Amino acid sequence: MLDLRFIRENSDLVKEAVKNKGEDVNVDELLKLDEKRRKLISQAEKLKHQKNVFSEKIAGLKMNKKDFQADVEKMKEVSKSISELDKSLKQINEKLNELLLKVPNIPHASVPVGADESCNLEIRSWGELPRFDFEPRPHWEIGKILGILDLPRAAKVSGSGFLMFLGLGAKLERALINFMLDLHVKKHGYKEIFPPFLVNRSSMTGTGQLPKLEEDMYLTEKDDLFLIPTAEVPVTNIYRDEMLKEDDLPLNFASYTACFRREAGTYGKDTRGMIRVHQFDKVELVKFVKPENSYQELENLVDHAEEVLKLLGLPYRVRNLCTGDLSFAAAKCYDLEAWACGLGKHLEVSSCSNFEDFQARRIGIKYRTKKNNKPEFLHTLNGSGVALPRTMICILENYQTKKGTVKVPEVLKPYMDGIEEIE
RNA sequence: GGAGAGGUGCCGGAGCGGCCGAACGGGGCGGUCUCGAAAACCGUUGUUCCUUUUUGGAACCGGGGGUUCGAAUCCCUCCCUCUCCGCCA
Numbered sequence: 001m002l003d004l005r006f007i008r009e010n011s012d013l014v015k016e017a018v019k020n021k022g023e024d025v026n027v028d029e030l031l032k033l034d035e036k037r038r039k040l041i042s043q044a045e046k047l048k049h050q051k052n053v054f055s056e057k058i059a060g061l062k063m064n065k066k067d068f069q070a071d072v073e074k075m076k077e078v079s080k081s082i083s084e085l086d087k088s089l090k091q092i093n094e095k096l097n098e099l100l101l102k103v104p105n106i107p108h109a110s111v112p113v114g115a116d117e118s119c120n121l122e123i124r125s126w127g128e129l130p131r132f133d134f135e136p137r138p139h140w141e142i143g144k145i146l147g148i149l150d151l152p153r154a155a156k157v158s159g160s161g162f163l164m165f166l167g168l169g170a171k172l173e174r175a176l177i178n179f180m181l182d183l184h185v186k187k188h189g190y191k192e193i194f195p196p197f198l199v200n201r202s203s204m205t206g207t208g209q210l211p212k213l214e215e216d217m218y219l220t221e222k223d224d225l226f227l228i229p230t231a232e233v234p235v236t237n238i239y240r241d242e243m244l245k246e247d248d249l250p251l252n253f254a255s256y257t258a259c260f261r262r263e264a265g266t267y268g269k270d271t272r273g274m275i276r277v278h279q280f281d282k283v284e285l286v287k288f289v290k291p292e293n294s295y296q297e298l299e300n301l302v303d304h305a306e307e308v309l310k311l312l313g314l315p316y317r318v319r320n321l322c323t324g325d326l327s328f329a330a331a332k333c334y335d336l337e338a339w340a341c342g343l344g345k346h347l348e349v350s351s352c353s354n355f356e357d358f359q360a361r362r363i364g365i366k367y368r369t370k371k372n373n374k375p376e377f378l379h380t381l382n383g384s385g386v387a388l389p390r391t392m393i394c395i396l397e398n399y400q401t402k403k404g405t406v407k408v409p410e411v412l413k414p415y416m417d418g419i420e421e422i423e
Numbered sequence: 424g425g426a427g428a429g430g431u432g433c434c435g436g437a438g439c440g441g442c443c444g445a446a447c448g449g450g451g452c453g454g455u456c457u458c459g460a461a462a463a464c465c466g467u468u469g470u471u472c473c474u475u476u477u478u479g480g481a482a483c484c485g486g487g488g489g490u491u492c493g494a495a496u497c498c499c500u501c502c503c504u505c506u507c508c509g510c511c512a
Contacts, residue, residue: 044481045473
């Protein structure tokens with residue numbers, strides 16, 4: 001959420017952001033409502049002041065056993081006007097808030113302007129694409145041959161778009177989770193969080209999934225709880241409506257969770273294998289930082305996510321997302337795309353975003369600054385470090401051998417009881 | 424799921440329906456004292472919004488609604504916490 005005052009004073013900038021991000025909000029209507037709102041507040045507050053003055057007068061008269069009936073009558077009128085004003089004010093506020101929640105964050109100056117992913121800017125790449133003296137298989141074949149992935153039975157049990165790992169496949173999944181958590185906790189200094197996987201509506205609204213993406217979420221209707229689409233939601237909401245101390249910052253959290261996405265509207269896209277699934281594992285990194293450091297922190301964050309891929313020996317590229325591809329709440333975002341040789345393409349395994357104070361304002365997280373002891377919104381960032389299924393795809397496909405086995409990446413061996421090869 | 428208790432400021436903890444943004448205690452900050460520190464004493468200590476040059480004004484005692492001229496204080500409702508009973512991984 002943007003500051004209303006900011007929108008008022010920088011309406012052109014906001015309109016441009018709305019356009020560049022391909023969002024649909026009527027900023028002028030919002031501004032009109034804001035003006036109306038302030039007028040009403042002024043009116044109501046004048047009356048409330050009157051009310052307070054009269055209340056005191058009545059209290060005084062009553063104490064001195066004097067007649068106050070005339071004033072009471074007058075007050076009735078005033079109170080009535082106040083409640084009418086408050087009522088329309090409430091309506092306006094609701095409408096205003098509704099619009100305000102639809103205004104996207106402003107892209108950072110370093111973000112390329114463009115309509116879609118074709119305008120994303122490649123920043124760098126790492127690693128050599130592996131070469132084979134045979135036709136590399138796609139991961140679903142490998143998984144089937146080795147008996148470590150059973151998609152048909154997953155579909156029987158739950159439906160299409162669900163995964164079932166077996167034996168060493170399940171172990172590899174667990175190995176990846178532990179490897180990533182250990183890396184971020186021990187080496188990069190993040191604090192590990194194991195949060196709830198179901199969250200309430202306020203949390204979902206706070207991080208910006210609602211109201212826009214309700215259709216993409218799994219909702220347990222009886223309790224109005226949502227299955228989390230990412231650990232970002234519970235972890236960022238940890239400090240909702242709280243005031244932190246400057247010395248608390250930065251806070252760095254690493255969190256493994258399952259993630260649940262309905263993927264509504266993506267039918268027919270990436271249907272084979274496990275590129276796009278309804279439930280997947282992910283290790284997420286979340287940062288709460290001082291505003292002046294947030295762009296440096298974004299670089300650190302990307303660096304930490306990249307290290308996962310480097311250590312796993314997976315070639316990847318980093319892209320600076322253009323305005324049209326940037327998510328609603330982000331000011332800047334880097335995508336990490338790892339190479340999957342069986343599929344013959346890059347797969348997005350991580351998104352690292354700086355939300356500046358957009359989420360913090362929406363969610364009410366401030367910190368008290370040392371310099372003037374005033375509360376200020378902090379900046380939030382998050383990034384996958386990294387998402388598992390696509391990483392698993394890359395490992396299976398890039399580490400496959402001619403005879404159909406899969407070599408275990410060096411860094412995962414300690415997590416696989418020293419197993420060298422899945423066969 | 425059943426029965427009860429409770430949610431007040433940074434924390435503890437008061438609060439006959441009007442002078443309560445809130446007693447009192449603790450903590451924090453500033454000062455006096457001291458070579459320094461402790462103790463003692465004095466002072467100070469929230470957020471948001473409107474107006475704005477300041478002055479000023481409004482709102483907030485878990486959330487929402489209601490009663491009343493007036494509500495932290497009464498009523499309804501939701502949420503949360505705690506205790507006991509039952510059930511259960």
